[in-house]
Amino acid sequence: xxxxxxxxxxxxxxxxxxxxxxxxxxxxxxxxxxxxxxxxxxxxxxxxxxxxxxxxxxxxxxxxxxxxxxxxxxxxxxxxxxxxxxxxxxxxxxxxxxxxxxxxxxxxxxxxxxxxxxxxxxxxxxxxxxxxxxxxxxxxxxxxxxxxxxxxxxxxxxxxxxxxxxxxxxxxxxxxxxxxxxxxxxxxxxxxxxxxxxxxxxxxxxxxxxxxxxxxxxxxxxxxxxxxxxxxxxxxxxxxxxxxxxxxxxxxxxxxxxxxxxxxxxxxxxxxxxxxxxxxxxxxxxxxxxxxxxxxxxxxxxxxxxxxxxxxxxxxxxxxxxxxxxxxxxxxxxxxxxxxxxxxxxxxxxxxxxxxxxxxxxxxxxxxxxxxxxxxxxxxxxxx
Numbered sequence: 497x498x499x500x501x502x503x504x505x506x507x508x509x510x511x512x513x514x515x516x517x518x519x520x521x522x523x524x525x526x527x528x529x530x531x532x533x534x535x536x537x538x539x540x541x542x543x544x545x546x547x548x549x550x551x552x553x554x555x556x557x558x559x560x561x562x563x564x565x566x567x568x569x570x571x572x573x574x575x576x577x578x579x580x581x582x583x584x585x586x587x588x589x590x591x592x593x594x595x596x597x598x599x600x601x602x603x604x605x606x607x608x609x610x611x612x613x614x615x616x617x618x619x620x621x622x623x624x625x626x627x628x629x630x631x632x633x634x635x636x637x638x639x640x641x642x643x644x645x646x647x648x649x650x651x652x653x654x655x656x657x658x659x660x661x662x663x664x665x666x667x668x669x670x671x672x673x674x675x676x677x678x679x680x681x682x683x684x685x686x687x688x689x690x691x692x693x694x695x696x697x698x699x700x701x702x703x704x705x706x707x708x709x710x711x712x713x714x715x716x717x718x719x720x721x722x723x724x725x726x727x728x729x730x731x732x733x734x735x736x737x738x739x740x741x742x743x744x745x746x747x748x749x750x751x752x753x754x755x756x757x758x759x760x761x762x763x764x765x766x767x768x769x770x771x772x773x774x775x776x777x778x779x780x781x782x783x784x785x786x787x788x789x790x791x792x793x794x795x796x797x798x799x800x801x802x803x804x805x806x807x808x809x810x811x812x813x814x815x816x817x818x819x820x821x822x823x824x825x826x827x828x829x830x831x832x833x834x835x836x837x838x839x840x841x842x843x844x845x846x847x848x849x850x851x852x853x854x855x856x857x858x859x860x861x862x863x864x865x866x867x868x869x870x871x872x873x874x875x876x877x878x879x880x
Contacts, residue, residue, distance in 0.1 A: 526568045526576070526619075526723045531559040534567060540574035540608055547641060565604065566623060566722065568616060578620045579604040580627055587637070589660035589668060600628045602638035605647065615729030617650050622685070622730040622826075623722045625654065625671075629686045629874060637670040655683030676878050681747065681774035681825045685730070688749050688774060688827060690876045695861040696744050697851040698773075698822075699753040708732055709752060709771055709829070730826040732773065735798060737816045743855055746775050750824065751864055753851055754835070764842070768835040769864060773824035781819035797821065828875065830868035840867065 536555050545551045558579075568576035581603050587594040602624050607617050628636040639662060640647055648667070652658075655677045656669035677683040678691065700708065709732075744750065750773050756766035779797065780788050789797070791813050795806050798821055812819060830836065841847035844867075846860055856864070865872050 526566055526616075528564050528719050528723065529567045530562065530564050531555060532562075534565070534574065534577075538573045540577070540606070544604070544606060566620065572610070575608040575610065576616050576620060577604055577606045578602070578624060580624055582631070582633065587659075587662075587668060587670075589662055591660055594659065594668075594670075597635065598631075598633040600624070600631060600633045600636040602636065605638060607647075615731065617647070618731060619729045621650060621654050625686050626722070626828075628671075634674065635670055635672045637668060639664075639666040639668055641666055653682050654685055673877060681776050681827075684774075685825055686827055686875075687878075688772075688876050689747060690878060692748050692861075693858055694743075695749045695751065695856040695858070696742075697753050697769075697847075697854055697856070698744075698750050698824075699755050699851040701755045702757055705752070705754045705770070709754075709826070731776070732824045732826055733798075734822045734824075735812070736820045736822060737812075738818050738820055738852065740852075742778070742820070742852060744775055744778060744822075746778050749774050749827070749861060751856070751861070764839040765837050767838045769830065769841065769868065770835045771826065771829040772865065773826050775822065776825050777821070777823035779821040781821055782813065782816065783818055785817050787813070794819075828870065830870070834869040836864060836867045 536552060541551070541555075548554070563579075566576075566578040567574055579602075581601050583599045583601050584596055586596045587599075605617075605620060605624075607620075624636065637659075638651065638656070640651070642648070642665075648669070651669050654671070656671045657675075657677075659668040659670050661667055673687075676687055678689045681689070708728075751769045752771035752773060754768055754770045756763060756768075759766040781794050781798075782788065787794075791810060794813055795809050798809055838847060841864070844863070846856070846864060847854065862872055862876070865875065
C-alpha cells in the first residue's frame with residue numbers, strides 16, 4: 497500500500513524543524529543514581545548544607561538505605577539533583593495542619609547556577625509530576641526557602657500552590673489531583689484539560705522526531721524514558737511553513753505522528769503515533785506573504801528557541817509565504833511496543849486525510865490514547 501509514501505511527499509507543506517536549544521547538562525546527562533555513588537563533598541551540595549545543617553546526616557542515611565536520585569553530572573561535577581519520596585504524614589504549617597494522606601514529596605530539587613538558563617529544571621519537575629501521575633498519591637508537594645525565587649517561579653508555572661510556611665520558615669507548595677488548575681497547560685501538566693472538544697495531528701519526520709522526542713520511540717524502561725525526558729525538557733518549539741490555515745488552537749491536545757522515511761517496505765506498519773501534547777502557543781509570523789510581526793521581533797521570539805541562526809531566520813522571513821511558530825507541552829508517550837501504526841489508525845477511520853487537515857473528535861482522541869495502552873482516567877481527570 498502506497499498511501500503513506502504518497503502522502504509523505506505532500507506533508508512537506510508544513511516542515512517541522514529541530515528541537516529548541518538547551519536541555520543538556522553541559523555535556524553531561526541525567527541518570528538515576530544511588531546516593532552512595534554521589535560525592536557529598538562536591539561543591540554542588542554546599543548551599544544545601546548551609547540551608548540544612550542536618551543535610552550530611554540525612555544524605556548518609558539515604559545512602560545506607562540504598563536510595564536513588566535523578567542526577568545530572570558534567571565535567572565540573574554535579575549540576576542537577578532530584579529526590580522523590582512517598583509520604584502519608586500530616587504537614588505541619590505555622591497556622592494549620594494539612595491532614596495525612598498519600599503524597600509524593602519532592603525531597604530535594606537543586607539546579608546549579610551554571611545551568612540556570614537551560615531547561616533541566618523543567619524536565620526534572622516534569623519527571624516528578626509523571627511519577628506522581630502514575631502513583632496513588634493524591635498530592636505532590638515540596639518545601640523551599642523564599643530566597644530561591646527561580647525555583648518558586650518554576651513550580652508555580654507548573655501549578656503548585658502556596659499553602660503557608662513551616663516552623664523552619666520554608667514555603668510549602670502543593671499540587672492536588674482534586675484541584676487541578678486548567679487555566680493553562682503547564683499548570684495542568686501532566687493532565688489534559690478535560691474540557692477540550694477536538695484535537696489533531698502533528699506529523700514529524702523520523703530524523704526530527706527522534707531528536708525532539710527521543711523517549712517516545714527507542715527506550716524500553718521507565719527510567720530510561722525519565723532520564724531522557726529530564727535532559728530534553730517537556731516544552732517543544734517548532735517553526736513551520738504551512739500551505740493552508742491550521743485548525744489547531746492553543747489549549748487543544750495533539751497526537752504526535754512519526755513519519756518513517758527509512759523503511760522500503762510496509763511503511764504503513766512503520767509510521768506511527770508516538771506521543772500526545774497540548775498546544776501552548778501558536779504564533780502566525782507570516783500569512784500569504786504578509787508579516788504579522790517585523791523581522792527583528794521574529795528573530796527575538798524564535799532566535800533563542802531554535803537551532804537556527806539569525807541569518808537563517810532572516811532567510812525564512814523573506815522567502816517563505818507562511819511561517820508559524822508552535823509551542824507544545826509534552827504530556828505523555830505511548831512507548832516502544834505501544835505506538836499506533838498508520839495501518840491501525842487508518843483501519844479505524846482515524847487517518848483518512850492529510851494529517852494537518854484531520855480534525856479528531858474528543859471520542860476519537862480518547863480512542864487513540866486507549867489504542868496506545870493509556871489509562872485515560874489517569875490522564876483526563878476532574879471533569880465536573
